[in-house]
Amino acid sequence: MSKTANERSAFPSYRRIRALIRKEALQVLRDPSSLVVAFVLPALLLFLFGFGISFDASRLRIGLVVEQPTPDTASFVMSLADSPYFDVRRASHSEPFVSQLSAGRIDGIIVLAGDFSERLARGDTAAIQVITDGSDPNTAGLATGYVRGAWQIWQTQRSLGSNLANAGQISIDSRFWFNAELESRRFLVPGSISLIMMMIGSLLTALVVSREWERGTMEALLATPVTTFEFIIGKMVPNFVLGMCAMAVCVVASIFVFDIPLRGSILTLTAFTGVFLLVALGLGLLISTVARTQFLASQLAMLVAFLPGVYLSGFLFEVSSMPTVLRAVATIVPASYYVRGLNTILLAGDIPAVLIPAAGILALMSLILFSLTIFMSRQRLD
Amino acid sequence: MTTPLVAIADASKHFGDPHAAAISKLSADIRAGRVTGVVGPDGAGKTTLLRLVAGLLAPTEGRIEVAGLDTMHDRQDLRDMIGYMPQRFGLYEDLSVMENLALYADLKGVPDADRSAIFKRLLDFTDLARFTARLAGKLSGGMKQKLGLACAMLKSPRLLLLDEPSVGVDPISRRELWQMIYRLVDDGVGVVWSTAYLDEAENCAEVVVLNEGKVLFQGPPRSMTQSMKGRTYQVHGAGDLRRRLLAEAIRRPDVMDGVMQGEAVRLVMREGAHAPQPAQFDIGHEVAVTAVEPRFEDAFVAALGGQSKRSLSLDTNHRFDDRSAPPVKADQLTRRFGDFVAADNISFEIKRGEIFGLLGPNGAGKSTTFKMMCGLLRPSSGNAHVDGLDLYKAPAKARGRLGYMAQKFSLYGDLSVRQNLEFFAGAYGLWGKTKRGAVQRVVDAFDLAPYLQVNAGGLPLGFKQRLALAAAIMHEPSVLFLDEPTSGVDPLTRREFWAFINTMVDRGVTVMVTTHFMDEAEYCDRVALINRGRCIAIDTPEALQASVKSDARPNPTLEDAFIQLIAEQEGGARQVAA
Numbered sequence: 022m023s024k025t026a027n028e029r030s031a032f033p034s035y036r037r038i039r040a041l042i043r044k045e046a047l048q049v050l051r052d053p054s055s056l057v058v059a060f061v062l063p064a065l066l067l068f069l070f071g072f073g074i075s076f077d078a079s080r081l082r083i084g085l086v087v088e089q090p091t092p093d094t095a096s097f098v099m100s101l102a103d104s105p106y107f108d109v110r111r112a113s114h115s116e117p118f119v120s121q122l123s124a125g126r127i128d129g130i131i132v133l134a135g136d137f138s139e140r141l142a143r144g145d146t147a148a149i150q151v152i153t154d155g156s157d158p159n160t161a162g163l164a165t166g167y168v169r170g171a172w173q174i175w176q177t178q179r180s181l182g183s184n185l186a187n188a189g190q191i192s193i194d195s196r197f198w199f200n201a202e203l204e205s206r207r208f209l210v211p212g213s214i215s216l217i218m219m220m221i222g223s224l225l226t227a228l229v230v231s232r233e234w235e236r237g238t239m240e241a242l243l244a245t246p247v248t249t250f251e252f253i254i255g256k257m258v259p260n261f262v263l264g265m266c267a268m269a270v271c272v273v274a275s276i277f278v279f280d281i282p283l284r285g286s287i288l289t290l291t292a293f294t295g296v297f298l299l300v301a302l303g304l305g306l307l308i309s310t311v312a313r314t315q316f317l318a319s320q321l322a323m324l325v326a327f328l329p330g331v332y333l334s335g336f337l338f339e340v341s342s343m344p345t346v347l348r349a350v351a352t353i354v355p356a357s358y359y360v361r362g363l364n365t366i367l368l369a370g371d372i373p374a375v376l377i378p379a380a381g382i383l384a385l386m387s388l389i390l391f392s393l394t395i396f397m398s399r400q401r402l403d
Numbered sequence: 404m405t406t407p408l409v410a411i412a413d414a415s416k417h418f419g420d421p422h423a424a425a426i427s428k429l430s431a432d433i434r435a436g437r438v439t440g441v442v443g444p445d446g447a448g449k450t451t452l453l454r455l456v457a458g459l460l461a462p463t464e465g466r467i468e469v470a471g472l473d474t475m476h477d478r479q480d481l482r483d484m485i486g487y488m489p490q491r492f493g494l495y496e497d498l499s500v501m502e503n504l505a506l507y508a509d510l511k512g513v514p515d516a517d518r519s520a521i522f523k524r525l526l527d528f529t530d531l532a533r534f535t536a537r538l539a540g541k542l543s544g545g546m547k548q549k550l551g552l553a554c555a556m557l558k559s560p561r562l563l564l565l566d567e568p569s570v571g572v573d574p575i576s577r578r579e580l581w582q583m584i585y586r587l588v589d590d591g592v593g594v595v596w597s598t599a600y601l602d603e604a605e606n607c608a609e610v611v612v613l614n615e616g617k618v619l620f621q622g623p624p625r626s627m628t629q630s631m632k633g634r635t636y637q638v639h640g641a642g643d644l645r646r647r648l649l650a651e652a653i654r655r656p657d658v659m660d661g662v663m664q665g666e667a668v669r670l671v672m673r674e675g676a677h678a679p680q681p682a683q684f685d686i687g688h689e690v691a692v693t694a695v696e697p698r699f700e701d702a703f704v705a706a707l708g709g710q711s712k713r714s715l716s717l718d719t720n721h722r723f724d725d726r727s728a729p730p731v732k733a734d735q736l737t738r739r740f741g742d743f744v745a746a747d748n749i750s751f752e753i754k755r756g757e758i759f760g761l762l763g764p765n766g767a768g769k770s771t772t773f774k775m776m777c778g779l780l781r782p783s784s785g786n787a788h789v790d791g792l793d794l795y796k797a798p799a800k801a802r803g804r805l806g807y808m809a810q811k812f813s814l815y816g817d818l819s820v821r822q823n824l825e826f827f828a829g830a831y832g833l834w835g836k837t838k839r840g841a842v843q844r845v846v847d848a849f850d851l852a853p854y855l856q857v858n859a860g861g862l863p864l865g866f867k868q869r870l871a872l873a874a875a876i877m878h879e880p881s882v883l884f885l886d887e888p889t890s891g892v893d894p895l896t897r898r899e900f901w902a903f904i905n906t907m908v909d910r911g912v913t914v915m916v917t918t919h920f921m922d923e924a925e926y927c928d929r930v931a932l933i934n935r936g937r938c939i940a941i942d943t944p945e946a947l948q949a950s951v952k953s954d955a956r957p958n959p960t961l962e963d964a965f966i967q968l969i970a971e972q973e974g975g976a977r978q979v980a981a
Contacts, residue, residue: 241493
């Protein structure tokens with residue numbers, strides 16, 4: 022009799038799991054903050070990354086100084102003014118622009134010296150001078166690069182136009198596949214989707230478990246026949262659904278607002294995201310086995326899930342150019358596999374050679390995380 | 404004799420440090436069909452003991468059996484047999500009453516067929532049938548407690564463990580809970596009830612009295628109380644000098660314990676000492692001494708060795724003798740939150756050197772009134788003055804005249820005692836020589852010198868309380884506001900605290916206390932009873948007791964008075980509504 026009771030309680034009970042899931046779902050629906058995390062935050066983050074952060078400098082504000090107007094300078098000025106990348110103001114000397122540059126009202130100054138045409142004719146270097154604000158190296162670098170590009174284009178056009186094409190001149194013709202326009206948004210958006218998934222999976226899950234500790238309900242649950250496995254399933258299922266809903270929001274926004282192509286299939290996208298979400302949930306549950314306050318849980322989730330996702334997943338910073346130690350750390354950051362896979366599905370298509378290894382590693386990670394969680398969960402309070 | 408339901412044999416529990424055992428070498432038997440009280444102050448080990456019995460903690464040493472099942476090896480079977488209500492009742496506040504019940508019914512495996520009958524029985528039993536759709540978070544403290552009990556009762560447990568069920572619950576709900584528990588006990592359930600309130604011990608058939616993880620006493624509370632027979636007295640007729648009388652009496656070697664009881668002073672004599680003689684009290688006029696029945700608390704304090712003989716040695720240069728105007732005045736204070744009137748037309752005046760209590764159930768409007776009196780909350784209408792200063796026109800100035808001590812320890816736990824004192828001195832605008840003087844003065848007065856470098860968080864409870872009071876009075880306020888200052892504190896620390904307060908009141912400091920503990924109310928000269936936002940009575944504790952005196956109840960306690968006056972107001976309100 023005692024033995025049957027024992028078995029009955031220890032075996033996962035469909036009814037207890039259903040009750041836990043229903044409880045969790047009711048709590049989510051009644052708690053506006055978790056709905057905000059699931060739906061508003063993804064949209065907000067996506068828009069922030071999609072519109073706010075951009076490594077493309079569209080319309081650099083340039084002060085153009087032409088010390089001695091000649092037909093050559095007029096031609097170059099024309100090519101700059103026609104370019105969609107520059108917003109050009111003109112003056113005959115540089116003083117007004119220097120103060121504007123230091124005030125941040127313009128991004129750079131181009132000076133065409135008085136002997137511009139002579140130097141050009143001699144084929145001298147330093148026919149133009151570019152002054153940028155070194156305190157904002159990102160913009161400074163962009164401005165220099167763009168001006169250099171514009172300069173080369175103009176020179177090429179000029180030599181073509183005057184039929185003085187130098188036979189030995191080699192021109193580099195770059196072609197970027199899958200993101201032909203090299204819009205940074207195209208790789209920022211998939212990257213931010215992975216961050217959002219990580220946030221929902223890890224942060225939200227760690228928070229809802231630590232909340233049970235904080236409010237004293239965990240103690241009451243531990244005194245019922247609920248097992249660790251049932252408890253984990255009860256927490257996972259609702260947050261998995263929530264995470265997939267957030268994913269749907271992100272994908273719809275990416276396609277319709279940011280013009281990201283979905284070159285792979287929706288099925289692949291869903292399955293691949295599902296595997297990644299399991300890793301995020303596993304990480305969240307593992308955090309919750311050590312963090313019993315919501316404050317600690319959110320700190321740990323930031324440290325373990327969010328920050329590596331930002332810095333080491335390769336969506337903002339190129340991992341291959343990092344020191345060896347960081348590259349090694351990056352190999353265990355789940356987001357780096359997801360970002361790679363997601364980029365592939367969105368921008369290239371269903372490519373098994375990329376997706377299957379990535380999904381395999383993510384599945385392995387989730388398995389390890391869940392085993393650790395079950396192992397570390399205490400059925401008691403001490 | 405039947406076998407005990409719970410057998411605890413030499414159980415110890417420590418969390419890492421074996422010298423700081425939460426429970427050490429505890430043996431006890433708990434029987435079915437009766438209430439066993441686990442009684443002791445905060446930190447005595449009550450919660451640890453209950454969790455050990457529930458199988459939520461593993462004993463470091465020893466063994467605990469519930470109905471023959473080992474709490475560690477047979478946990479699954481154990482869970483089917485016990486009902487456990489943790490502190491704060493273990494409810495999901497964002498689920499409704501019915502959803503909470505349904506959740507726990509599923510988790511505990513209540514069969515579907517029996518479910519509706521069980522729900523109906525429990526909802527009738529707890530009188531919650533009208534509130535099934537309400538969210539648990541929106542219930543009052545008393546209703547939460549009943550729902551927590553209903554959830555613990557779903558599987559008709561043989562053993563019911565209740566961890567401090569009466570914390571945050573007003574006296575009326577507390578009484579109702581005891582009635583429910585007695586009905587369960589009649590059906591043969593074994594109930595363990597842990598509490599820091601010593602008056603609850605007398606409701607139990609048997610008690611395990613804990614202090615610092617050790618058993619002080621085990622057995623029927625009556626036998627512990629009766630051991631004090633012939634040693635308890637009341638001194639009447641001291642009038643305004645009763646605080647001084649108490650302070651003097653405590654210093655005498657033959658007096659073990661002394662507390663205020665309204666206008667009387669209650670004294671407990673050492674074993675073998677003679678009864679106190681009226682002539683021994685040199686206060687200038689006649690007093691009367693009567694022998695009274697001992698209480699459980701007398702025995703408890705005696706078991707701990709009696710009250711400490713020290714008192715506050717505050718510099719006497721500051722006295723507040725101006726008796727012309729009332730130092731604290733509330734004038735028709737009203738506060739609305741939307742449609743809800745939290746405080747409705749509350750007026751009172753507190754005299755110089757008076758201890759005034761704001762008494763009322765949870766959610767009655769005590770805290771709202773208290774916050775308005777501190778200038779922390781603006782009233783919707785009405786006015787309040789401290790020392791003649793308008794709290795809302797000159798809030799900073801008025802607040803400079805009052806000292807405030809919050810309910811929970813509100814000092815910085817990771818700063819040392821000295822750093823805390825210096826910070827608060829700075830916050831009150833003291834600096835330079837004045838600041839050093841003020842810090843030194845309270846350090847001397849409260850004997851804090853040995854602890855100056857210790858972090859406040861690591862202080863023993865009694866010293867935390869001293870430090871909190873020291874920080875509140877550093878700027879020598881003439882008015883002191885205390886918010887449930889001694890809730891959950893052991894009786895010795897509570898006595899010491901009130902001895903400090905009494906010394907200050909003797910110097911003319913005016914004190915306002917909010918509380919729902921009757922013990923604290925006994926120290927008040929007058930109390931205002933607040934219910935449903937209204938002030939329903941203001942009087943001395945004895946007058947309130949006298950007002951509910953009847954043939955059925957010739958000696959009503961303050962709690963009886965409290966319950967009856969509130970019932971009368973609510974009865975009246977219901978009639979008006981009908």
